[in-house]
Amino acid sequence: MPMNRPAAAALAAALCLLTAGCGSSSGDDKASDTTTEAAASKTGYPVTLTNCGRTETFKKAPSRVVVMNGASVAEVSALLSLGLKDKIVANQQTYGASEVPGRAAEIKALPTGDIKQNDAFDIPREAMLGLRPDLVLSTTSYGYDEKNGFATRDQLKQVGANSYVSPQGCDQDTSKMTIADSYQLLRDMGKVFGVSDKAEKLIADSEKNIAAVAAKVKNEKKPNVMVLFSNMSMGGNDFSSVVAQGIYNDILAKAGGANAFENASTTSFADLSKEKVAATSIDALVVIGYNDPNPAAYAQKLLKEFPQWPAAKNKTYVTLSDSMYLGPSNDLAVQKIATMLHPAAR
Missing domain, CATH: 3.40.50.1980 (Nitrogenase molybdenum iron protein domain)
Incomplete structure (x- = not known):
């Protein structure tokens, strides 16, 4: 049975983008090389991530998270596996199915923010800013491209929102991605939300x-x-x-x-x-x-x-x-x- 046209077009657009890439990957310019530094305090904050060459500092755990489409469920699934669904105010990701029992239904039940996606199949700039996020997650840097009508990382920073690009997504070329990048995503989210113990348990079990x-x-x-x-x-x-x-x-x-x-x-x-x-x-x-x-x-x-x-x-x-x-x-x-x-x- 063919999938609906909008869903097919969304994935096709994203995957064609990834196939074309933006040049070869470099070790210094990948989210998979994310380095994390946490200040020594009782709360564990502030937490600082170096992500795609940018510094993102979290003074506390985010509470208004927006998950962009990206033809992926990596980010929303990572949050759910870490028990963070109550932090999500708008999610645009879905595969309609999952190997994890109950995961697809859990994703379907998340708030969408009542967003109408733009022609690039994701959250347009004004709608994004209207959600008042304190963290925006995108599978690749495509989700912050101003040419596609999206809010840039600088624009998000101006309204007090941190942003994150998932491992191997900085240059929009996922051809070098491995299972280790899935662990890096979990590890980074664990540190950002103060649930590193849970993230490390998931990684160890996997x-x-x-x-x-x-x-x-x-x-x-x-x-x-x-x-x-x-x-x-x-x-x-x-x-x-x-x-x-x-x-x-x-x-x-x-x-x-x-x-x-x-x-x-x-x-x-x-x-x-x-x-x-x-x-x-x-x-x-x-x-x-x-x-x-x-x-x-x-x-x-x-x-x-x-x-x-x-x-x-x-x-x-x-x-x-x-x-x-x-x-x-x-x-x-x-x-x-x-x-x-x-x-x-x-």
């Missing part, structure tokens, strides 16, 4: 779960996996939402798989012809549903379209959503993919 899975599949043959978004078109070819680089590859590796199209592009996504896809031996499919109510139907359609694939002959596929992207639940994606690829290693 690391433990992933390590257990990786150990089981360590000596197994790595099947060729095709990862793509369901019912999504972002380019000129039939398959323009196929994953090439990014956190997806780290998740696949931990699960004992390999990206069949890793070499098809140096950016996050490849734009492939039907002929290229047909000529590649695919052992398994990972279909990511973004506000798609039935990604399994899309997966089954692909398997019928390419009966020569080993994946089609064995009906080997899994559908996922938020666990395959930046966020607090990557361990669930690792577990589900490993179970699909290596049933004997459960």
Whole structure:
């Protein structure tokens, strides 16, 4: 079932942006290199983050948080996993599904601020300032681009609001993203909101779960996996939402798989012809549903379209959503993919 046009357009716009990027990443200019410094006081504040070359100082825990769209649920999921939903006054993120039980419903129940998104599929400047935020979260620096009608980080600072760009989002190029960046997001939010102990517990649990899975599949043959978004078109070819680089590859590796199209592009996504896809031996499919109510139907359609694939002959596929992207639940994606690829290693 195709997703609604606004949702598809929003993700397509964001992912095309990430695919194009803004040049190669540098170690000094990434949110993943965020450094945190907390003054020694009983409250733990002030807390200072260096984020995308900017200094953001928090005198207390934020209480009016606005989460921008970004075709992501990384930021809102991080807040919810840390027990901070009461701090959110407006959330624009949703995948419509989640591997975390109850997470999708929890996100749906959050306030939206009654915002009408602009043509760039996010919160326009005046509406943002009207929300009176004390912290704004954006997946990439795109969310603060004045050319797109958004409030800049300087404009937010002028009204007393801190701002944050998630790991690997400073240059809008997520092709180097890994699971470690999900942990950095949790760690930063833990420090900003004074819940570092909870953040570190979540990180430790995830690391433990992933390590257990990786150990089981360590000596197994790595099947060729095709990862793509369901019912999504972002380019000129039939398959323009196929994953090439990014956190997806780290998740696949931990699960004992390999990206069949890793070499098809140096950016996050490849734009492939039907002929290229047909000529590649695919052992398994990972279909990511973004506000798609039935990604399994899309997966089954692909398997019928390419009966020569080993994946089609064995009906080997899994559908996922938020666990395959930046966020607090990557361990669930690792577990589900490993179970699909290596049933004997459960």
